[in-house]
Amino acid sequence: MPRSTVYYWARTGLVLPTVSVEKVKKWSFTDLLVLRLVDWIRRDKPDISRDVNIPGASMRTIHQELATVTALGERLAVDMTAVRESFIEDVTRVFVDRKGRLHFGRSGRVWVELGAGVSQELLGTEVDLLRLSLWREGIRGPDLREPRPTLRIVPGKLAGEPHVARTRIPTEMIAALDRRGFEQSAILELYPSIRRDAVRDAIDLEEQLESNLRHGAAA
DSSP: OOHHHHHHHHHTTSSOOSSBOSSSOBOOHHHHHHHHHHHHHTSOEEETTTTEEEOOOOHHHHHHHHHHHHHHGGGGOOOHHHHHTTOOTTSOEEEEBTTSOEEEEETTEEEEOOSTTHHHHBOSSOBOTTTOOEEETTEEEOOSSOSSTTEEOOTTSGGGOOEETTSOOBHHHHHHHHHTTOOHHHHHHHOTTSOHHHHHHHHHHHHHHHHHHHHHHHO
């Protein structure tokens, strides 16, 4: 989404950056998931079983639902140890009904009900904000856990930067060497612990993110 949208949401209190709300704002990994959630809720969604589109929720509804999420607090907390170790089967999942209301569950069971008739109104699919694929107007949102087969994003490791799996080598560092004209063989000499496919994945991811920024700025 455009930077102006993210800053507008911060000014209006919809999604405040929890790391820094100063002039240079800083968002956390959790903030990023909330931003993805808000963006997903506000857009039309296809209901394949009925061959129709479900209209996106209004901003008023989104404000109300985020307030509910805040009130639920720790009941929605994710075990970050499980996330880091990729044991994701029982973390909180997010559902949305046809009125834009949020519902939450674990292991396929909705355990927070926010109104009558929930089971009839839920969409047929749940939302995994980590793996949510955002294809829109030339923008492809990366998987926030495994952006490429050889890459990982781990909250608390390298400040959440994408990096080569089982290393502390950020993808941005590899891409910077590529931009400076280093051949892949030269990069492998600098980092003998990684494979060629990891170098390719790192460069590809950083090019995708740079493309997203250009499209977002122009939107």
